[in-house]
Amino acid sequence: MNVKIAHVSDVHLGAWRNERLNELGFRAFQKTIEAIIEEKVDFVIISGDLYDVSNPNVEVVDLATKLLKELNDHDIAVYGVMGSHDFSPSNKSMMRPLITAGLFSDVSKGIMTKENKISLEFTVDPKTKIKLTGLRARKRSLEIEDYHILDRKALEDEKGPKIFVFHTMMSELKPKEFKDMISAPKSLLPQGFDYYAGGHLHKLLPERLKEKSFKLKINQKNNIIYPGAIFPTDFRELERMKSGGFCLISGDMIENNLTLEAEFKPIKVIDIENILLDCANKSVLEVKGSLEQELYNRELQDKIVTIRIFGQLSFGKSYEIKSNDIIQMCKDKGAYDVLINKNALTTEEYESISIPVGKTNEEIETALIKEHATKVKISNFSSLTMEDKIHQLLNNLGEERQIGTKVLTYNKDLEQTVRNIFEIPKSKE
């Protein structure tokens, strides 16, 4: 029996604040679904982060529903797990309606046993009889704790063709440029599965899959695949990835033995032009001149243009390099959209502060909290616990007062939340 599976990951619908870029993300997902239908696959695996947040706006949910419904209409089932972005610990993820409607089957199902072990269930695909299970992710890779309490034996003893779906970076596979990403030892994955469908890393792994018409034989040594995101989700990814795609896993199943191979299917929705401008020892005027020259020499029609301006100006202030002027210049040359990053641009007149080049806001926030957590001592909390508590505090402070909630009630609730987080007993007054 032939089997064909599409492995998609990290769609991050609604990741961009910029509507035009969001539109491209939608288009990339649409193209992916069209390609999958064309390939006539047996089923699709989405290994986490279909949405960029657990409660996306109605346009995002609407689009996801529409496209997954198309797969459903073509009798293509969708299995997967929720990722670090779209899982909600309070079960309020907008993935729920998709699950309820039967458009997405969450394979991260199971129970916590009396022995405090997570016992996962298998979901059997009716067409191929392949068994799927997996582990959902949590914010800041907190799901790694769960891998330590998985009932591995039951998973490993299960007979028949089986696939494990997960949304966690495995340390040993981490590419150099992601060295600071939180990861788990590969050995924490239950052994003996035919295929491990990974998510979370926005880069195709193994990288060789990117070589044209290269097919990777899936065997014990090569059975973990990360297809990467289907479309860049931030400035840095626009520079690094250019475009994404999904993996097509196909092969034969003879008497419960799966022989598979993987190939990468790129999804391209637009061309991207990256410009890097080092301002070291240049005045504002010189920078403007260099930039004009760069833009003049490049073809920008219908492209996304990213411009990263960095280094220390010898004369003038960074705000004198006006983003609006640059955007207009690019638009005049027909650019689809323009993104400018001046985070690492400094001037001599100000004391330099260190901003890690190429980090996302989320990464900078995580790094700052991590640094802060080692310096604060409350009770006997370790720095890791403190880190977690600061994240919880910030998340809670970010919650707005709901319409109809009195300020007094809101304040009281907030106080209680802070007490709970830092385990402070209520004062006696």
Next chain:
Amino acid sequence: MPKLGRKIGTFVTGTSLVKLILRQKSDQEFELGQLFVAGKDRNDYSIYQIKDLYYGSQIPENVLELMAGYGLERDNSDFKVYEPELRNYALALARPLIHVKGNQRFIPKKLPSFFSDTFEIDDGHLEFFKEEKLENPLTIGKIRSGSKVLETEVKLEAAQVLSHHVLIPATTGRGKSNLVKTILYNLMENEQCGKLVFDPHNEYYGAATQKGLKDHPKSLEYLKYFTIRDFPGKLDLKFNFKGLYPSHIVGTLNFTPPQKDALFTYYKKYRKNWIEKIFDENTTTPEGVQEVTISVIRRKLTLLLDVETDETGKVVKERGTYTLSTHETTIDSIINFLMEGKTVVVDSSLFSSSEEIFMATIIVDGLFKKYKNLKYEDKLGDKPVITIVLEEAPRVIGQKVLEAGENVFGKIAREGRKFKIGLIAITQLPSLIPREILANMNTKIILGNEMGPERRTLIDSSAQDLSDDYQTIASLDIGEAILTSNFTKFAIPIKIPLFEHLVEDKTATSITDKKIKTKSPGF
């Protein structure tokens, strides 16, 4: 006036301040290494240690011999010595260790007064150990008086001690691995110290039937285990070719000068891909490098990296620890864990000694470069101190090895403290380590050692004068040690707890305050 304690003897005389003679009270039994006190009161006293023991008697020696003969040769001898407790007694040779006056401690400079009484030491005399407020304590063991163990624990400032190197000289079976496990266990949650442990006997992590660091209640959070063995939670001990530099290889294998030059030429030309290019037969040999030289290098690298190549030089099989495709961040991960104050155990037990040194060099070199850069960027201040546990240390910091060429461990031994990196060097043969490096090892935890030259080497390089401990070092039993350090006022006799007991105690206390996870969102 508070009493000093129970009387056990009296000073009689002495040939110098460090050779005082005291007489044992008849109901006492003096022991080699025993501590005792003498002085005015509990606010003004000195602590002394017994260095040797011998007989004393008021009866001439030939009469004593005759008396012994009566006992041996006559069946019904009722021969008795009149007032024996006054006539026959034990004498001890002792030296002062420290003088305590109020809150202050001094190196002793005065003789005790004639016939001054000496008293049994108790934990009250050692209160000053508890009073010392340490930011980052490293507990080594409990104070020992002869074979009697007191309750007072010996704690040192971890960051200071570890960055100034620690030497653990011991012969097999004297409790060396118990001591190292105890130190690492006590440091596990200390985020101000990163611990890198090369474990050639796979004895520190622990196994199903053997207690180890994995049995620490917080091991999931703080312990990282790199190995080629297979079990859940371990991290792969594998490195990508791109993380290797010519200096790592030159320090491990013997190369002729032209071969060394060729390695550096390839690296200069191809940077991260230099090894791949050496294997690739289609690569044009760089100018100045002989084809035959490259063939030899290829052969040596094939053996060292345990790979198989096809006729074009393409790597077709990676049998060992080195790979072309994955594991790009092994070294970064290890360094990051250490910078978070975690313990990283590298299980090198399945490798040969040279393979282990090669691997250790790759990791430590990466770490040293990272800390050096942080120092130059002035960002080292709040980073944790890193300690590297190294067994059979003379393999990398021995006189002969260092004479053959400098290596990263030699650099760390000499200048590591500037960069907050220190060694915990373990060896049976400290005499193989150059004197200047031994002197740089500011803390030594001396366990039992019968080998005379080794004891002499230790005594000569210790922070305190151990000249009359030559015999004591040989007589140290399992778990007994002498702690000599620039960071202690005197050489402290200590008893190291049994690791298994330490684990049981800690587990018992942690069970009561441990929150057992009974729920995880979604399950």
